[in-house]
Amino acid sequence: MSTTDVSSTPKIQQVHAMKDNTTTIDPTTVRLADITIDPGIQQRADGLDSATLEDYRRALDTSPAWPFPPVVAFRDGDEILLADGFHRLRAAGDCGRSEVRAEVRTGARREALLYAVAANADHGLRRTDADKRRAVETLLADPEWAERSDRWIADQCRVTHPFVGRVRKALVTVTSEDQPEADVEALVTVTSEPPAKPAPKVRKTADGRTMNTANIGKRQPQAEPQDPDAPAPTTRRRPGDPSPAVVAQQAMIDAGTAIREVTRHRETIQQHPETAPQLVRAAVAMLAWLAPLVEQEGEAHA
Incomplete structure (x- = not known):
């Protein structure tokens, strides 16, 4: 031929x-x-x-x-x-x-x-948009091409560079070098900034110094003397606190979100089957991390 x-x-x-x-x-x-x-x-x-x-x-x-x-x-x-x-x-x-x-x-x-x-x-x-996303993720899955700019990847995939930027930020990077499950880390790109802390209340003193007045007039809590022979206090749910069922439900929602972030890259698994064990171990590690938190929250609010 x-x-x-x-x-x-x-x-x-x-x-x-x-x-x-x-x-x-x-x-x-x-x-x-x-x-x-x-x-x-x-x-x-x-x-x-x-x-x-x-x-x-x-x-x-x-x-x-x-x-x-x-x-x-x-x-x-x-x-x-x-x-x-x-x-x-x-x-x-x-x-x-x-x-x-x-x-x-x-x-x-x-x-x-x-x-x-x-x-x-x-x-x-x-x-479709899913087809375009698959194309972009294909290049981002390659170590060499992932280092190229969003514009270069956009030119290759015939999409816009803001679209490439959104896909890049949404990717979940799983770092594993065939390590045990406990060593698997799932790193999620965080795009939101933490809330800013309110500015402290200050005033000038007569000699020009700056004084923080935020706590003036507030009664400082004093520690009560403890009886060494008294039984350990039991933590009880206060009015307005969520019930254990609500705490557990929210924890499972968080777990489901984490799992979805991993499984949404099923296309990467299809293209590179050798990465599937890494993604599975990452999902298991997430659940293992969340399980004791759910148990602790349930006991604390019992």
Whole structure:
């Protein structure tokens, strides 16, 4: 199978040029059996769309020739990785086609992935916000690409840089080097500022000194003498304090929020299965941390 030569620039720069349509690749006929489908490269958050597949099957059934734009794939040695055209390729297989028209470019999985994050920005099934988020999170999951600016990532994914900023802030970073559960930390980006403390009340004295007058006139509590033989005091719920049930319910809500922050990155698990144990251990560690707090609160308000 023949492929068209591309420029000798670095591979990533080639991908940039391809997205800008400055490099022309002549389509060629490729056997479906020779194309590798990597689910981690596919950028649809909810997978393939059944209605779109049905439309493509009808078009293939009524046209003996290839009725779509060529799919885009990247060749690395003997492997050809699909980067754009997952619906077209699936529909072709469903209709019994053995060949497709494809633009075969030079590059490995990394180049295919960088191309895929902008796929369907201008053609095909319109991307949803979830699709765009998946594309941004794909680049942020890469240690090298995550160091790039929001504008650079936005250009690659064909989204706005404020959108990239929101996704970056919302990400939960799990730090684990195959450590025990007790050592797993879940770091959540906090965007709100702590409430400001009220300014102290001060006045000038006759000699020019500054005096804090906030506590003037307030009666200072005095410690009552304790009987060493008296039994330990029992903490009881005061009027207005939440009931143990309310405390426990709020703690579980907090736990659920923490778990959702972890599970919302299911796309990262799909793309990088090796990270799944880290995320699971982080969720378990969160629950282990919250459980004694719930028990303490329940005893304190009994």
